Amino acid sequence: MASEHMSVEEVKKHTKVYWMIFGSLLVLTAVTVGISYIHLPFTFAVILALVVASTKASLVALYFMHLISEKTAIYLTLALTAVLFVILIVVPWMIPMGAMRSWLVS
Amino acid sequence: MAVHIPYIDKPNPVTGVTNAKLGVWLFLASEVMLFGALFSALITLRLGVSDWPHGYDVLNVPLATLNTVVLIFSSVTVVMAWASLKMHNLKQFKTYMSLTLLMSFIFLGIKAVEYGTKFSHGISPATSNFYAIYFVITGLHGLHILGGIIVNAYLLGPGSHMWKSEPERFTGRIECAGLYWHFVDLVWIFLFPILYLL
Numbered sequence: 001m002a003s004e005h006m007s008v009e010e011v012k013k014h015t016k017v018y019w020m021i022f023g024s025l026l027v028l029t030a031v032t033v034g035i036s037y038i039h040l041p042f043t044f045a046v047i048l049a050l051v052v053a054s055t056k057a058s059l060v061a062l063y064f065m066h067l068i069s070e071k072t073a074i075y076l077t078l079a080l081t082a083v084l085f086v087i088l089i090v091v092p093w094m095i096p097m098g099a100m101r102s103w104l105v106s
Numbered sequence: 107m108a109v110h111i112p113y114i115d116k117p118n119p120v121t122g123v124t125n126a127k128l129g130v131w132l133f134l135a136s137e138v139m140l141f142g143a144l145f146s147a148l149i150t151l152r153l154g155v156s157d158w159p160h161g162y163d164v165l166n167v168p169l170a171t172l173n174t175v176v177l178i179f180s181s182v183t184v185v186m187a188w189a190s191l192k193m194h195n196l197k198q199f200k201t202y203m204s205l206t207l208l209m210s211f212i213f214l215g216i217k218a219v220e221y222g223t224k225f226s227h228g229i230s231p232a233t234s235n236f237y238a239i240y241f242v243i244t245g246l247h248g249l250h251i252l253g254g255i256i257v258n259a260y261l262l263g264p265g266s267h268m269w270k271s272e273p274e275r276f277t278g279r280i281e282c283a284g285l286y287w288h289f290v291d292l293v294w295i296f297l298f299p300i301l302y303l304l
Binding site: 022026033036068071088 | 117118120121122124127128131132135136139141142145146149150151154162167171174175178179181182185189191192194203263284285287289295296298299300302303304
């Protein structure tokens with residue numbers, strides 16, 4: 001149910017969920033920091049760090065930002081944003097790194 | 107002459123959400139692109155140079171971890187502030203919003219300590235590509251925290267008078283401010299491991 005239409009009783013139930021999510025986020029933060037002390041191979045460390053960060057971000061977006069029960073207009077806005085964001089992140093991988101290195105050094 | 111903006115407290119029949127809420131989400135979409143461009147720059151720099159330091163070797167991980175906890179807690183307090191208004195409890199709203207502001211100042215204070223230590227050691231954005239992108243991204247994030255403080259302080263202080271006359275609209279404002287604050291938290295959730303822990 002969208003946040004605008006929640007009754008007092010429903011909000012009361014949600015407040016318990018908010019604190020549970022807070023606890024989960026603290027645990028996941030501890031996991032993120034713990035992983036960094038193991039010094040895993042770089043690629044594996046990056047993937048693991050991003051998986052944990054994405055899980056935390058999803059909890060915040062779904063429950064605190066109420067995306068778990070939002071309207072289609074918001075989902076469509078975010079879907080378009082996600083596509084454009086992925087393009088932005090993929091661009092660096094398309095750049096020939098030899099040319100990039102010589103540009104950065106010069 | 108005052109111009110009436112429709113659907114600021116009632117959902118727009120076309121979108122199903124208030125115009126204010128849709129507006130905030132569109133703003134956040136633009137913010138995703140702003141920080142996305144900086145993350146893209148970070149990846150480009152990281153791939154382009156061979157000697158990139160590990161964040162945990164050169165940055166203060168315990169302080170950043172503390173800041174992560176502070177920011178996550180502020181995310182809970184701001185959503186609890188909104189929930190308090192939905193439960194018609196203005197006093198509780200003020201308590202949670204004050205806590206949010208307190209956490210915001212603690213976050214900026216810790217960040218100031220981090221920056222101060224770096225500057226005192228002669229480290230600045232000009233030191234290396236790593237520090238250039240570190241200061242730009244965390245500095246922009248810090249400015250967003252500052253922006254959130256201004257908005258939240260207004261809504262806690264003079265802005266809260268709206269609760270008496272237009273409670274639904276005021277609750278909507280808190281939800282919109284909360285969405286922005288959660289976004290600032292989301293950005294930090296990714297910044298923390300990428301800059302400090304890899």
